[in-house]
Amino acid sequence: MPDAPEPWVLVNFVERLDLWIETESPSDDLRRLVTAWIFTRIDDPYQGVRREPGFANLWFGPIPGSEHGEWAVVCCSYWIEEQAHRVVCDTFTTLTRPL
Secondary structure, three states: OOOOOOOOEEHHHHHHHHHHHHHHOOOOHHHHHHHHHHHHHHOOOOOOOEEEEOOOOOOEOOOOOEEOOOEEEEEEEEEEEEEOOEEEEEEEEEEOOOO
């Protein structure tokens, strides 16, 4: 049986999540959804995001199911450090569609 891949190490996600919560005061349900999404980055940080042109290893994407209000969606950007096997959060923010 092949070895399971090593989980990615998440860095700065709690601090950035707390800042987003403090700044935007999202609902409890939205907080839980975003918090649960963070843990999906441990297995595959590339899932559902895209690399930002002009930046080495900066990835960005909307958080599935985080649509709220008429046009708002929560997004996250983070750096993927391949050699260190780390994912370093840059920011959480609510943006308006289209992205």
